[in-house]
Amino acid sequence: MIGALALAKALKEDRGSKLKICFVGSHVSALPMEVLAHDCVDIVLLNEGVYALHNLLKSNLGDDLPHIRGIGFKKHGPAGFPVPTLNAPQCVVPQERMDEDLPGYAWDLLPYREKPLDLYRAHFWHAEFSHEKRTPFAAIYTSLGCNFGCDFCMINIVNRTDSAEHVDASHSRGMRFWSPEWVGRELEKVAVLGVRTLRISDEMFFLNRKYYQPVLQNVVDRGFDFNMWTYSRVDTVRRDALDLFKRAGVNWLALGVEAGNQLVRQEVSKGSFKEVNIRDVCRTINDAGINIISNYIFGFPDDDLTTMRQTLDLALELNTEMANMYPCQALPGSPMHQIARKNGWKLPDSYEGYAFLSYESQPLPTKHVSSAEVLRFRDWAWQQYFSNPAYLDLVERKFGIEERKNVESMAAIRLKRKLLGD
Numbered sequence: 001m002i003g004a005l006a007l008a009k010a011l012k013e014d015r016g017s018k019l020k021i022c023f024v025g026s027h028v029s030a031l032p033m034e035v036l037a038h039d040c041v042d043i044v045l046l047n048e049g050v051y052a053l054h055n056l057l058k059s060n061l062g063d064d065l066p067h068i069r070g071i072g073f074k075k076h077g078p079a080g081f082p083v084p085t086l087n088a089p090q091c092v093v094p095q096e097r098m099d100e101d102l103p104g105y106a107w108d109l110l111p112y113r114e115k116p117l118d119l120y121r122a123h124f125w126h127a128e129f130s131h132e133k134r135t136p137f138a139a140i141y142t143s144l145g146c147n148f149g150c151d152f153c154m155i156n157i158v159n160r161t162d163s164a165e166h167v168d169a170s171h172s173r174g175m176r177f178w179s180p181e182w183v184g185r186e187l188e189k190v191a192v193l194g195v196r197t198l199r200i201s202d203e204m205f206f207l208n209r210k211y212y213q214p215v216l217q218n219v220v221d222r223g224f225d226f227n228m229w230t231y232s233r234v235d236t237v238r239r240d241a242l243d244l245f246k247r248a249g250v251n252w253l254a255l256g257v258e259a260g261n262q263l264v265r266q267e268v269s270k271g272s273f274k275e276v277n278i279r280d281v282c283r284t285i286n287d288a289g290i291n292i293i294s295n296y297i298f299g300f301p302d303d304d305l306t307t308m309r310q311t312l313d314l315a316l317e318l319n320t321e322m323a324n325m326y327p328c329q330a331l332p333g334s335p336m337h338q339i340a341r342k343n344g345w346k347l348p349d350s351y352e353g354y355a356f357l358s359y360e361s362q363p364l365p366t367k368h369v370s371s372a373e374v375l376r377f378r379d380w381a382w383q384q385y386f387s388n389p390a391y392l393d394l395v396e397r398k399f400g401i402e403e404r405k406n407v408e409s410m411a412a413i414r415l416k417r418k419l420l421g422d
C-alpha cells in the first residue's frame with residue numbers, strides 16, 4: 001500500500017485526474033472503503049477481481065460503473081463531492097474455470113536487465129545463503145487459498161464474496177487448483193528462461209496428495225533442475241511423500257511453528273493445529289535431505305515474557321536451517337484484526353506500522369505486555385538465534401564458510417525501531 005499509493009499519487013500529478021486508477025489485492029479486499037477514500041484511488045476491486053477487471057476494461061469507465069459487479073467507485077454526490085460506494089460482489093474464478101480464466105503468466109513481459117527474470121531475487125536462505133545464486137528467480141502458484149482459518153492470517157480474504165463489515169479471511173477459506181498440465185506448462189516456461197531458483201508460493205502446497213503428487217512427479221520426469229521451496233503445516237507433513245519432494249528439487253520446507261507454548265498456539269490456530277511432535281517432524285524432514293525454514297510469531301494475545309521465551313527456546317532447540325521471527329500484527333482481513341477492532345486494541349496508525357521490519361512497526365500489545373515489549377523481545381530473540389554458535393556451525397557445515405560469513409554480516413545489521421526510542 002505504501003508503494004502503490006506513492007505511485008498512484010505521482011501518476012495523478014503527472015497525468016491529471018482523467019487518468020483512472022484502480023487498486024486490487026488483499027488489503028483492498030479487507031478494507032475496500034478505506035482504500036477508496038484515498039484521493040488518488042478511483043476504483044477498487046473486491047476479492048481477486050478477475051471478472052470485475054474484465055468487465056471494467058469493456059466499460060466506458062463512466063456511467064457503466066454502477067452496473068459492474070465486484071467493484072467500488074466514487075459516485076458524484078451533492079455539490080460534486082465524490083461518494084465512495086460498493087457494488088454487489090462478484091464471484092471468484094470457480095475451480096472448473098481455473099485453467100481457462102487464469103491461463104498463465106506472461107513472464108516474457110516482465111522487465112529485465114540482461115536476461116529474463118534477472119531483476120527478481122530469491123530469499124537469501126533459498127539461495128543457500130549465497131548472494132550469487134539469488135537471480136534469476138521466479139515464484140509461481142499452483143493453487144490459491146487455504147482450507148484453514150488461523151486468527152493471524154489474512155490470505156483467504158481475496159476469496160471474499162460478501163462485503164459485510166464483519167467478514168474476515170476465515171469466512172472464505174478454501175482452495176482452488178490449476179491442473180497439473182497447466183502447472184507443467186508454466187514450469188517449462190520458467191525453465192526455458194533459465195530459472196533454477198523457484199518458489200512454489202501456494203499457501204498450503206503440502207496438503208493434498210492428489211494435487212502435489214502429479215505436479216512433483218512431472219518435475220522429476222521432465223528433469224527440471226529446480227531448487228524449490230514450498231509451505232507445509234507441521235501437521236500435514238507425510239513422511240512417505242518426502243522422497244518425492246526431494247527428488248523434484250524441493251530443498252526447503254517452510255513450517256509455521258508459531259509459538260512454543262501449546263496453549264498460546266492452539267488459541268490462535270482455532271484448534272485446527274493437531275498436536276504433533278514438532279521435534280519428530282523436523283527430524284523426519286531433515287532425514288529426507290530437506291532444509292527447514294521455521295516461522296515464529298511473538299506477541300500473540302495470550303503471550304507474556306515467559307511464553308515468548310518458550311518460543312525462543314523451542315526455536316533454539318529445533319535449530320532449523322533458517323527461522324523467520326515476526327512480531328504479531330493484526331493484519332487487515334485477518335480474524336485478529338476484527339477481534340482487535342471489537343476490543344478496542346491499539347492498531348497501527350499508518351501502513352508502515354503494520355510492517356514487521358519497518359522503523360515504524362507497531363505490533364499488537366498482548367493481554368500481558370506492551371507493544372514495545374513485544375518488539376524488543378522479538379528483535380532480541382532474532383539476534384539470539386542468528387548469533388547462536390550452534391546455528392552458525394550448522395550453516396557452515398551445510399552450506400560453507402562463506403555462507404556462514406554472509407549470515408554473520410546479515411546479523412550485524414540492527415533494526416532501528418521508533419517504538420524503542422531509536
Ligand code: SF4
Pocket residue numbers: 146147148149150153154155203204233256
Ligand atoms: S497461517 Fe497457514 S494454515 Fe493458517 S490460514 Fe494462513 S495459510 Fe492457512
